[in-house]
Amino acid sequence: IVLGYWDLRGICESIRYLLHFAEVEFEDKRYTFGSAPDYGCPEWKNDKFNLGLDFPNLPYLFDGDVKLTQSLAILRYLARKYKLVGESxxxxxxxxxxxxxxxxxxxxxxxxxxxxxxxxxxxxxxxxxxxxxxxxxxxxxxxxxxxxxxxxxxxxxxxxxxxxxxxxxxxxxxxxxxxxxxxxxxxxxxPAIQKYMSSGKFSRLPIFGPFAAIGGKKE
Structure with missing residues (x-):
């Protein structure tokens, strides 16, 4: 499994939690913003239309033949797969x-x-x-x-x-x-969330992009 998103929490961190909670090995592919004023990301610009996605966007998920975008679609797909949904x-x-x-x-x-x-x-x-x-x-x-x-x-x-x-x-x-x-x-x-949050993979900040009024920087 590959999960691609910006190097921040945003609309993707809940997906990361799910994967760690389910103890799934995955590649946490993170793209970084460039500098002001446009904050462009050449790597994402290059990848965007070359990944075989129907609707190229971040986050994206690759799971075998499955290729998904839209954070909620990804979250629901994984929830069904790992039985983290309602039972009735x-x-x-x-x-x-x-x-x-x-x-x-x-x-x-x-x-x-x-x-x-x-x-x-x-x-x-x-x-x-x-x-x-x-x-x-x-x-x-x-x-x-x-x-x-x-x-x-x-x-x-x-x-x-x-x-x-x-x-x-x-x-x-x-x-x-x-x-x-x-x-x-x-x-x-x-336990699985605590392990993730205490690892070097997790950071409480940034939550938002660098152009946000608050929560857009690592400190």
């Missing part, structure tokens, strides 16, 4: 709903950090709506260990990323939500 229609629907809610919130945050001169204004607006969004996530998780109860599913990888992104964005954002904080720590202490 009711569970699948529950995961589908939370998956989409998390992606909506992640997109809202991305729009803020990539907003350029409007960053401070949009940050303030985002922080006003965030507690309500986190309260809904807290209610949905309840007293369960993971989204689907005791069993880890692919949506847990997305949930962790969204919570951690928001914690890095505003360190007090999770203070009122004990179960969300507990989930973060529980996830980080999963």
């Amino acid at each position: 229609e009711a569970e699948t629907m529950r995961l589908d709903v939370l998956e989409q809610e998390l992606l909506d919130l992640r997109l809202k945050l991305a729009k803020v950090v990539y907003s350029g001169p409007a960053y401070e204004k949009l940050r303030e607006e985002y922080l006003k709506i965030l507690p309500e969004k986190l309260q809904l996530l807290s209610n949905y998780l309840g007293d369960k260990k993971f989204v689907n109860g005791n069993k880890v599913t692919y949506v847990d990888f997305i949930l962790y990323e969204v919570l951690d992104f928001n914690y890095i964005f505003e360190s007090t954002s999770l203070d009122a939500f004990a179960n969300l904080n507990s989930f973060r720590h529980r996830f980080e202490n999963l």
